[in-house]
Amino acid sequence: MANSSLVSYTKLSPNHSGKRNHAIDTITIHCVVGQCSVETLGSIFAPESRQASCNYGIGYDGRIGMYVEEKNRSWCTSSASNDHRAVTIEVASDMTSPYAVNDKAFAALIDLVTDICKRNKIKKLVWSTNKSDRVNHKNGCNLTVHRDYANKSCPGDYLYERHDEIVAEVNKRLGVKTTTSTPEPFKPYLVKVTASALNIRRGAGTNYNVAGVIRNKGVYTIVAEKAGQGSKKGWGKLKSGAGWISLDFCEKR
Numbered sequence: 655m656a657n658s659s660l661v662s663y664t665k666l667s668p669n670h671s672g673k674r675n676h677a678i679d680t681i682t683i684h685c686v687v688g689q690c691s692v693e694t695l696g697s698i699f700a701p702e703s704r705q706a707s708c709n710y711g712i713g714y715d716g717r718i719g720m721y722v723e724e725k726n727r728s729w730c731t732s733s734a735s736n737d738h739r740a741v742t743i744e745v746a747s748d749m750t751s752p753y754a755v756n757d758k759a760f761a762a763l764i765d766l767v768t769d770i771c772k773r774n775k776i777k778k779l780v781w782s783t784n785k786s787d788r789v790n791h792k793n794g795c796n797l798t799v800h801r802d803y804a805n806k807s808c809p810g811d812y813l814y815e816r817h818d819e820i821v822a823e824v825n826k827r828l829g830v831k832t833t834t835s836t837p838e839p840f841k842p843y844l845v846k847v848t849a850s851a852l853n854i855r856r857g858a859g860t861n862y863n864v865a866g867v868i869r870n871k872g873v874y875t876i877v878a879e880k881a882g883q884g885s886k887k888g889w890g891k892l893k894s895g896a897g898w899i900s901l902d903f904c905e906k907r
């Protein structure tokens with residue numbers, strides 16, 4: 655198992671459990687609570703007395719450090735089961751809520767998360783704002799946060815609220831096809847409607863019966879029963895009360 659080639663500084667911490675007992679399928683993003691460098695993070699996690707670590711850290715300048723190799727379980731999220739399966743990332747942040755991270759660190763985070771996904775065959779990131787979804791990995795959820803496992807605000811509201819943005823950008827880079835909801839095609843049932851079953855309403859409330867409906871390549875032309883209505887945009891509505899639908903109608907011919 656390789657580590658990220660985006661790492662520019664390595665200071666391995668003694669604070670880890672050795673090999674993971676679960677394949678990497680999750681990412682957990684933390685805030686450092688301090689705008690520190692990768693070197694400072696290295697010295698924080700160096701003493702055994704600290705009893706804490708992370709796989710990767712991102713400094714305020716966007717540089718990326720490694721403190722526990724990816725193959726090993728870091729001591730980061732107050733949960734053995736989470737840290738056995740998650741790559742943990744500490745990101746330099748402000749010291750007070752919402753623990754904002756700067757743009758360079760955020761950009762590096764997107765790069766690093768994308769790289770972790772690619773190398774570990776995580777095809778798509780899935781986030782949920784529901785804790786139960788996260789900790790139970792429901793619906794493919796593969797991002798967890800420290801606050802799920804300990805009475806902490808980590809990763810801070812700044813990063814927490816940007817998980818949607820992180821997911822969208824990383825998935826774009828992973829080539830995940832976004833399922834944009836294509837609007838239902840214009841329903842052809844209107845063609846079958848007899849003129850008397852359809853009203854045309856223009857402006858505030860006057861109904862106009864129509865003489866016919868002409869369909870041409872999905873465009874519906876409503877011919878008004880009364881002369882003199884002119885060629886106008888209108889709204890068609892079934893007399894049964896079914897939904898409004900945009901229509902064009904023109905003068906009786």
Ligand SMILES: [Zn+2]
Nearest residue numbers: 684685800808
């Ligand atoms: Zn944390």
